[in-house]
Amino acid sequence: MTSGTTPTPQPQAPRTSFLRSATVVAVAMAIMNIAAYGFTLIASRRLMPEQFGAITALLGLLLIGNVASLGLQATGARQLATHTGEGAKELADATLRAGRRSALGLTLLCFVLTPLFMWLLNIDSFVAIVLLAPTLGGLTLMGSQLGVLQGSQRWTELAAVYTASGIGRLVLGGGALIVHPSLDWAMAGLALGAAVPALLGQFFLRGSTGATRKEIREVLRETVHGTHTLLAFFALANADVLIARALLDEKDSGYYAAGLIIAKACLFLPQFVIVLVFPSLANSPGDTGRLRRAIVAVAGLGACAVAGTLILPGLVVEVIGGKEKYAPLGPYTWLFAVAGSAYAVLQLVVYAAIAQQEKRAALAIWIGLVVLVVAAVIVLGTGTATGLNGVKVLAAMTSTCALLLAAGLATGLHRQSTESS
Known part of the structure; x- marks a missing residue:
């Protein structure tokens, strides 16, 4: 290097890439939260006060059950972020399989607890309570998929799943209430809405295979x-x-x-x-x-x-x-x-x-x-x-x-x- 040569500026690509990813994820999560709030507004206007109180209580149960989804997401993201060398597809598959097992277990548990929920929440509709199970199952599947996408830093696809979650709740859940304002239709719309991001996540992660039982058990243990x-x-x-x-x-x-x-x-x-x-x-x-x-x-x-x-x-x-x-x-x-x-x-x-x-x-x-x-x-x-x-x-x-x-x-x-x- 000669004395007249100036140092080459450090590239700004990593910072620019991070800001772009932050913007994409922030916008997607904002859409998800606004859409969820939009569903609540539609429910408050289309349902009678007694039914709105019931749907609010059911949403509270979903919030509690969704902790398992968040646990799967954190586990999958941590394990993939710390993974080095070969085997990323197998690890992703282990997270997804653990998500499917968790979703099945929570779905069956909700079915078993349906009479208890009806008594505890003072809700007479058997259909509305039963529909909690597939809704929670879909959210749990989504959590495992989000964990893989987050740990792999696939931000655009992660943002797409978040957006699909909010839009699914607003369009299908809110649309059901507009067509027929009842508790049963609201829960049917929510169940269908929860399936939308899970299907999209499955499409994004369709190449993940090869997990062993030991890897699946490790994901489940850490998820707990x-x-x-x-x-x-x-x-x-x-x-x-x-x-x-x-x-x-x-x-x-x-x-x-x-x-x-x-x-x-x-x-x-x-x-x-x-x-x-x-x-x-x-x-x-x-x-x-x-x-x-x-x-x-x-x-x-x-x-x-x-x-x-x-x-x-x-x-x-x-x-x-x-x-x-x-x-x-x-x-x-x-x-x-x-x-x-x-x-x-x-x-x-x-x-x-x-x-x-x-x-x-x-x-x-x-x-x-x-x-x-x-x-x-x-x-x-x-x-x-x-x-x-x-x-x-x-x-x-x-x-x-x-x-x-x-x-x-x-x-x-x-x-x-x-x-x-």
Whole structure:
């Protein structure tokens, strides 16, 4: 090299490729969430209040059962991201076969539990409850397929499956309600909608073959652990609405439920970051710098959401339910944005723990849940904080719990990576 030669700039292709992938996945997940919300809006307008309450309860059951799908996705993504050498098709096949076995098991379990669900949810329609089984089966199959696509970093196909999930629910589920507004038709539409992404994922992954029984058992074993950790997280993330219902009066618990719409939006907003960064977290478990950057990205999106609620509280209240009903909540919407953003950070750290195979994460989260419940009973149950003050205090308590757990788990992961290096 001569003295007059300038250094060649480093190529920006990897960064450009990542930004392109992030955009594709973010748009797909936004479409999925908006479509799911669209189905809920159609249901609220086409069904009688009693039937809308029933479909909401059934969607809650699907949310709980979908934890197995998320566990399969995390397992498949981690194993493929950390896989080196030959055998990727066999490993993908093992994940897909484990997904089929899990889907079959959950489908049969739902069929067996149909009488219990009818009694527990006070729903008379046998058909609607039975249709839970194939719906959950389709979602479980999709989870295993998403895990393979995510671990293989096939972002465009991953985005297509996410989009198909949302469009299937909106077009088939919402369309069924438009044609015939009933609980049975709504569940039939949801069952068909859940089959759409599973069929698309099967088409994308049709070349995966050759898994051994040992590989399938390993995927199932790890899935149980991942599912347990995610179940603990979702139990914690949804405990506050039950606490509010139990310890606040009906009006204030209604205010809290409306505020949770903001919190859930802030929780789901940065999910595309978790999807994109999870394979690299699994592939480089000792790279705490990567986790820090991901936390900064998630926290940054949360800060933007909090700023939006501070600048436009009236608009936020109008969106979540109308100023006539929820005007007193306006000055405190930012607290729910903070709570949702705190849970988003915790969710990222939980996935990092799954990627790093940290087996104590679930226990820590269950302990955090117990502490939150005890603290809420002491503060709200004794009347120390009531009315809107109780709403504010509970939102602050959930934020604090989530941030403390995130900090504790992140510190543990850093210590584990330091000890293993």
